Amino acid sequence: MTGRDDKFQRAGQGPALSFMTWAERAGGISPQPTECLYRRLRLRNPESIRRLETSFRSVIPAYAGIQPVFSFLDPGFRRGDETRASFGKMKPTEDAQEEQMPLRTVYHLNINSDDIEGATVALLPGDPGRVEAIARTAPFARSRELAFKREYRTWIAYLGTTPVLVTSTGIGGPSASIAIDELAQLGIRTFLRVGTTGAIQPDVEIGTVIVTTGAVRLDGASTHYAPIEYPAVADHEVVQAAIAAARALGVPHRAGVSASCDTFYPGQERYDSYSGYVPRRFQGITEEWRRLHVLNYEMESSTVLTLCAAMGLRGGCVAGVVVNRAVSETVTREGLDAGETNAVTVAVGAIARLVA
Secondary structure (H helix, E strand, C coil), rough: CCCCCCCHHHHCCCCCCCCHHHHHHHHCCCCCCCCHHHHCCCCCCHHHHHHHHHHHHCCCCCCCCCCHHHHHHHHCCCCCCCCCCCCCHEEECHHHHCCCCCCCCCCCEEECCCCCCCEEEEEECCHHHHHHHHHCCCCCCCEEEEEEEEEEEEEEEEEEEEEEEEEECCCCHHHHHHHHHHHHCCCCCCCEEEHHHEECCCCCCCCCEEEEEEEEECCCCHHCCCCCCCCCECCCHHHHHHHHHHHHHHCEHHHHEEEEEHHHHHCHCCCCCCCCCCHHHCHHHHHHHHHCCCCCCEHHHHHHHHHHHHHEEEECCCCCEEEEEEEECCCHHHHHHHHHHHHHHHHHHHHHHHHC
């Protein structure tokens, strides 16, 4: 018996009652309540659901003692005429009818609308390995994992009574677009990307947090949501919250434009790749972006900002500088720690302001 199935055992109907035991004692049960039962019990194990459905199909005739069981599982259902022996004749209350609305489940993230517990805000790191640490960063509390599938790992945490999701997106725009779209389907309306970046302006120090106000769209994923002429701009409230958090925390920061591209090597004009070759369209491009006052290279902001703006959502990006490419191409352990720590601190502080 699974932990979820154990709710049946705790219903006060005996120490060892199973799905089938209850079903064998029941009769005249309408299939209507089954969906709400899945939600009430948070059944996600396919075997448990199969057993429950099988039990409903195999119930024997009327047993009035089933009523306390369903009252425990779903208080929204009430007994109408006490002389009725068939549960199927009972009428659901308005709360129960609302409970019976189908769950929205998203494939790649492997979570549903009940899992997120009403959350409307999400932090989006790239690395699944950073998710737990972010979700456990103060002032977050009551953090726990919801799902981990492929590059998508999701934890839920609370700021007071407000739920916040932390969902990893993997590297780059295509996987980030899936995460944003599926989270939006579940009810998330504010997205803040948090990650690391390489600065290209010589005066940006390692550990500085870049608050992206807009992105150069060098990606492909965002063009599937809006034409290239559409600007990749951050929501002003998200930008203001990130800047306010950085100032309050004493974290060095810069607000400005990021260059966001699909590739780490040629698209960012790196010559230390396997071939060492950079196509002509990218040769000298870093100096051009530098002259145009672009602050940094990264790989998600164009997708995040374009999708959020195009879909009427709030989006923003903060990234900690782990290397300044005007000085060196080498990322050190100290630089990585400084960039990651500062970015997460500012991102969590920004979210706290946005939900206050």
